[in-house]
Structures are given as structure tokens and as C-alpha cells.
Amino acid sequence: MLQELTIRNFAIIESLNLSFQEGMTVLTGETGAGKSIIIDALGLLVGGRGSVDFIRHGEEKLEIQGLFTINRQNKGCLEALENNGIDASDGMVVLERMLFQSGKNTCRINGKLATTVVLREIGSRLIDIHSQHEHQELMNDEFHLQLLDRFAWKDIEPTLASYQTEYAAYTEMKTKWRNWTKNEQELAQRLDMLRFQQDEIASANLRLGEEEGLVEQKHVLANFEKINESLQNAYTALQGEERGLEFISEAMRHVETASDILPEYKALSESVASSFYLLEESAMQIRQQLDKLEFQPDELDTIETRLNELSQLKRKYGKTVEAIIQYNEEIDQEILELSDRETHLGQLEQDLEKAKNRLSELASELTAIRQKAATQLGKQIKNELNQLYMEKAIFQVNFATQTNEFTENGVDKVAFYMSTNPGEPLKALSKVASGGELSRMMLALKTIFSRHQGITSIIFDEVDTGVSGRVAQAIAEKIYAVAIGSQVLCISHLPQVAAMADHHFYISKATTENRTMTSVMSLSGDEKIEEISRMIAGIEVTDVTKQHANEMLTQAMKIKAQKQT
Structure with a gap:
């Protein structure tokens, strides 16, 4: 869980210190105030791609620090820390990243220097950031196999690891076979060159020492x-x-x-x-x-x-x-093999066929595991979509398996198909889902995966795009459900989401001495009512909108109490 976040000289943020707690935290504010900048800073902290453009104008470097607590259930993070020689026996992980105008990049984990690769490896196991970019990935069929494997990870990981080991050996063997089946003239030229080298070295009568x-x-x-x-x-x-x-x-x-x-x-x-x-x-x-x-x-x-x-x-x-x-x-040795090419090629083809058979068996096991997981995923997504007012939606994982086209992940080509309206045929997700439907689909997936990944900090960056009314309320309740027993940080423009939050930060910006600066204020009581009223009404806040905001908060407290029981 993210406990503390410190940001220095990042975009329009000069200096910011935030403390976070368990549960659901919402970040609201006017467009352009810097809400997404905070999420961008977190993304950089956990290994995202850096750029000197992030550095505040006129400054030499930016600094980001984050304090996380981890529990014993997050085995992936603990193993990654141990494998990289990082001590986290006290259950605390401090990530630090500095980026300089010169392009220099410095990363530390618990005070130990680390590469961005290691930072990303550890960071991805501490926090899960969902943004509009994932909407784009969801529209890409190539991403769907990764999602399915993530869902079935505990069952599929041992078989996938064995398959990938065999695949690497098979690929190497196939490359050798291709080299041996080249043009006869090329092989003859290769043999002549090797014999010349052999004679030249032999005539030198080399002796050690x-x-x-x-x-x-x-x-x-x-x-x-x-x-x-x-x-x-x-x-x-x-x-x-x-x-x-x-x-x-x-x-x-x-x-x-x-x-x-x-x-x-x-x-x-x-x-x-x-x-x-x-x-x-x-x-x-x-x-x-x-x-x-x-x-x-x-x-x-x-x-x-x-x-x-x-x-x-x-x-x-x-x-x-x-x-x-x-x-x-x-x-x-190569001359010996080339001189007896037919015999060697025959043996290589036998070995290649055996490797292919082993690979095919493991690929079939992967397919069987995925098909079983696809059925379970479909049922769980259907259940989640029902709660998000997409009761008529039909979801299906479509398999297009090519038995002889081995890839690093098997022979399966997977695509998510969906029908959002009765009577409509199932089509690829990219062809049928609107922005609001994609938001709900991604939230459904996040809700399901949060039960499997062991990550206790999840960030939603405007996951509620394109929704309103009762759907907005359903999304708010779903985000809160994900936050129970863990931590969710959510940027939102919806008053329904803000009302369900356990903690509320208001992000604003101001211009002082011709410099723009972002500031953050923790809201409670009347301040929270005032902000939710602004989100409801827009520009003018009235007694009616305040009353509406108060009612939303009261209703949210009842819903939260029910979900806690």
C-alpha cells in the first residue's frame, strides 16, 4: 500500500507531500489542475519512461519518492526484492527516482541503486495504474491473451514456463536446421573456407606457452x-x-x-x-x-x-x-559435420521432430488451461457487467488456435468478443464497445484481477469516462468494493464516485509571480459537500446542489456500511 508520496519539480508541481491511507481515495479538481500529473509522477516512480520534459521549467532535476508497505501475501514483490538483493524485512519499500536536465536518471530502492528495469519489476508488483492507455490495449486483440493468462496465472504459470523453455530450444534447433538446408554452393564455399583455416592453423604448429x-x-x-x-x-x-x-x-x-x-x-x-x-x-x-x-x-x-x-x-x-x-x-567439428552433412542433417531432423512433438503437447496443455479459464472469466465478467447495468451484454473469449504456428506463448490466438444489445451478433470488442462500455469492461476486469494479483494499490485515472446517472453510481460502488481491504486512488469528475470515497483530495492550481503551481488539500465535512456540489452544478453552487451533495454522501455512507458487512 502507498503510504507517502513526495514530488519535487514535476511539471507544474513545485513541491508536494501526500499521505495516503487504506480504502478509497478520490482526487478531484478542475481540468488542468494537475490531477493526472500526480498519476504521471507515480507512473514514473514505478519505472515508467522518463523525459526531461517532465522537469519543471527552470529547474535542474525532478525528484519523486514513495513509501510503500507490503504484506506477506504479495509474494511476487517479495521474490523480486530478494532476487535483486534488496532488504525489505521490515515490510517497507522506498522507491526513489531523480531525472536531470542532462538526461541522467537515478533510481533507488530502499537506498540501493537500481536500473529502471528493476524499478519497473518491483513497482509493477506494488501498484497497478489503470489509464486511458489500457482502454487502447483493450481494443487490441493482441493484448487479450495476456489478460487471459493473467487471470489464469496460478494454473498456467508452470506449464507456460516449461513451454517457453522448450520453445527456446526448438527455435535454436530450427535455426540450425535452416542453416544446414541452405544452398549447396554456400555450404561448399563454407567447407572450403574452413579447410583453408584448418590448414593455416595446423601449419603454424601452435604450442601452449x-x-x-x-x-x-x-x-x-x-x-x-x-x-x-x-x-x-x-x-x-x-x-x-x-x-x-x-x-x-x-x-x-x-x-x-x-x-x-x-x-x-x-x-x-x-x-x-x-x-x-x-x-x-x-x-x-x-x-x-x-x-x-x-x-x-x-x-x-x-x-x-x-x-x-x-x-x-x-x-x-x-x-x-x-x-x-x-x-x-x-x-x-564443423568440417566433420559438413563432410557428413546428410547423416548430420538426418539426426537434426529427428531431434527437431521430437522437440516439435514435446512443444505440441505443452501447447495443447496451455490451450486446455486457457479454455477452462476463459469459461470462468466469461462468467465472472458477466456477473460484474450485470452489476454495472450491462445485463444484456454477452461476453465470450474467442479462440483461433493454429496447431503448427508456435509462438513464445503457445499456439493460441485469443480475442474478446461481445454483444451489448439483444439480437446483435458477437463481434470483436473493438467493433462494438463505446467509451462508456469500455470503461465498464475495464473496471470489470480490474475488479476480477484484483483478487488474483496480490497488488493492494490500484489507481484509476478517469475510469468513469463516458458514463453518467445510475451507471456512474454503479461504477462508484464497484470501485469502492475493489478498495475494501486494499487501496484505490481514483481521479474522477463524477460526484457519485467522490461521494463513495473514504478520503478526498482536492487538486487546484494558482499563478504566483508568473509561475503556475499545483496544490492539494484534504477535504472533509463541509469542504467535501462544497466540492461535490461543484461537481454536480458546474460553475454555480446553490443551496439545492449542496443539499443534493449532502444526500449523496448520506446515501453513500449507507451503501458502504452494507458492503462492509
Whole structure:
């Protein structure tokens, strides 16, 4: 449930802090005051598409924050939070979103940075926003299968998950089969190219670790003169005219003489002697290394040629020698398969047929689940429409199943058909429903789905478009019924809807210092009567309209009391 909402610098909203409660909350006000802007801000908060056009003129960024509480029944949200490493053990979720003029977008969930994809994943499980856009989706047959699956989700989800796994494997296998059935000339050209690559790699006689060894040898040969000079100087300092070792030998004899006289110099004598013998051994090793050193210009050329050969192979076949060897193993396998194309193609066709059969079985299971769910959905929608004064309406889910046309969601093509008047044939929803009828149809669907989704916050943005009179009253009562035990936020121009609300916010705008600002006021008592009177009368509020508004509120209280029992 949405508890708190903070909006900064969003469109004409400079700063807004709202607290929400359980039950039905209505937002009313003059057209253009900013009611839908608040819903747009909520949509952005839960992962909607952002635009710098949302940022209030003259400001660098907009900020939106929302505090939500979640219960244990909202398993989808809890799993999504856990999967993304977000702690919500206290039952609280804080969504934050900032959008900058530079285009930078920052999202946080409980203080942790998140992508808009993750924000949308979590947000869609916290709040369900119904707007005129969904009316457009309802008119699109492609959207109807999603609605049916959403209704039957608990029953269909395991089978659909298995089907989609098999479908991905089947699609990959079918792509391979298409590649194997290409033009014979293309396959022959492919085989020739692979054999050329195979020969080129084979002739290089690649060995693991060879390149590293060559680089080290090249380094030694490139620095031959410096190494030789350094060793010669070291040897000369020890054994040459400088007589380094002779001086140390003489020092060793003198300290040894002193230690013979005074034993406490024994350790010092041994230390000097040890150093002498170590340096003598080192001088011998330096001499040996000097004898081994031999500069061979041709060897350096050979190494550089080999390294250049390896470099060219890496540009063609892999970033390392290991990668080239791995690639060579892959082309060996492909050459083997291409050389024995008919056998391999036959095996692939057998595997493809088996995969197709498994996919067909799962698709049939999906169809059976959907057809059963369609019957249940039809009955529930009929019941809801009856309560919304569409008693004569007939609703049906029409299936157009193509057994060999597999898609990611099965083989079913689903469309909602309806007849709103007796004697009229069933037709596609897009061809028979008026604006008011679509509003009632969507409300019926929302009422049904609210029992299945586990989402406790539902937003209706002008769901009552195109209705009036007793239909408006029926819609008001239906929205209130959805709000029982959960939370509904509703933008409305209907006094009947406003009268049924548990909480009422009035949205207004004013111009100060040539800037337009939106403000929100919580209404109660006489203020609520005044606003409902304005909604009834339009411009001029009279004692009669106030009396009518008061009667509507009184009647609403009775209806709400009945629905609570």
C-alpha cells in the first residue's frame, strides 16, 4: 500500500507531500489542475519512461519518492526484492527516482541503486495504474491473451514456463536446421573456407606457452649488450685489477688473527669468511654466465618472424594462442559435420521432430488451461457487467488456435468478443464497445484481477469516462468494493464516485509571480459537500446542489456500511 508520496519539480508541481491511507481515495479538481500529473509522477516512480520534459521549467532535476508497505501475501514483490538483493524485512519499500536536465536518471530502492528495469519489476508488483492507455490495449486483440493468462496465472504459470523453455530450444534447433538446408554452393564455399583455416592453423604448429617463451627470449637478445657489459664489470670488480676478492681475503685473515687472540671476535671472523666464500662462488657463476653468452642476430630475426606469425593468426582466429587452438577444435567439428552433412542433417531432423512433438503437447496443455479459464472469466465478467447495468451484454473469449504456428506463448490466438444489445451478433470488442462500455469492461476486469494479483494499490485515472446517472453510481460502488481491504486512488469528475470515497483530495492550481503551481488539500465535512456540489452544478453552487451533495454522501455512507458487512 502507498503510504507517502513526495514530488519535487514535476511539471507544474513545485513541491508536494501526500499521505495516503487504506480504502478509497478520490482526487478531484478542475481540468488542468494537475490531477493526472500526480498519476504521471507515480507512473514514473514505478519505472515508467522518463523525459526531461517532465522537469519543471527552470529547474535542474525532478525528484519523486514513495513509501510503500507490503504484506506477506504479495509474494511476487517479495521474490523480486530478494532476487535483486534488496532488504525489505521490515515490510517497507522506498522507491526513489531523480531525472536531470542532462538526461541522467537515478533510481533507488530502499537506498540501493537500481536500473529502471528493476524499478519497473518491483513497482509493477506494488501498484497497478489503470489509464486511458489500457482502454487502447483493450481494443487490441493482441493484448487479450495476456489478460487471459493473467487471470489464469496460478494454473498456467508452470506449464507456460516449461513451454517457453522448450520453445527456446526448438527455435535454436530450427535455426540450425535452416542453416544446414541452405544452398549447396554456400555450404561448399563454407567447407572450403574452413579447410583453408584448418590448414593455416595446423601449419603454424601452435604450442601452449610458446608465445610467452619467445617474448622472454626476445627481451634477452634485445638487451644482450647491457647484460654482457654488466656481468663483465661485476666480474672485473671481484677478480680483475680492482682485486675486490683479494682485499676481502686479506680482511678475512686479519679478523681471523684477532679472533685467535680474543675469542669474542670468533663470530665476526666466521661472518667475514662466509661472505668471502659466497662472493668467490658468485664470481665463478658470473664467469660461467659470461662464457654462455653468445649474440646471434639471426635468432632475434627468427623470433620476431615467429611472433609476427602468431600475431597475424590472433587477428584472424582469437585473442590468444589458447583461443586459436579452441577455435581450431570447433572448425574441426564443423568440417566433420559438413563432410557428413546428410547423416548430420538426418539426426537434426529427428531431434527437431521430437522437440516439435514435446512443444505440441505443452501447447495443447496451455490451450486446455486457457479454455477452462476463459469459461470462468466469461462468467465472472458477466456477473460484474450485470452489476454495472450491462445485463444484456454477452461476453465470450474467442479462440483461433493454429496447431503448427508456435509462438513464445503457445499456439493460441485469443480475442474478446461481445454483444451489448439483444439480437446483435458477437463481434470483436473493438467493433462494438463505446467509451462508456469500455470503461465498464475495464473496471470489470480490474475488479476480477484484483483478487488474483496480490497488488493492494490500484489507481484509476478517469475510469468513469463516458458514463453518467445510475451507471456512474454503479461504477462508484464497484470501485469502492475493489478498495475494501486494499487501496484505490481514483481521479474522477463524477460526484457519485467522490461521494463513495473514504478520503478526498482536492487538486487546484494558482499563478504566483508568473509561475503556475499545483496544490492539494484534504477535504472533509463541509469542504467535501462544497466540492461535490461543484461537481454536480458546474460553475454555480446553490443551496439545492449542496443539499443534493449532502444526500449523496448520506446515501453513500449507507451503501458502504452494507458492503462492509
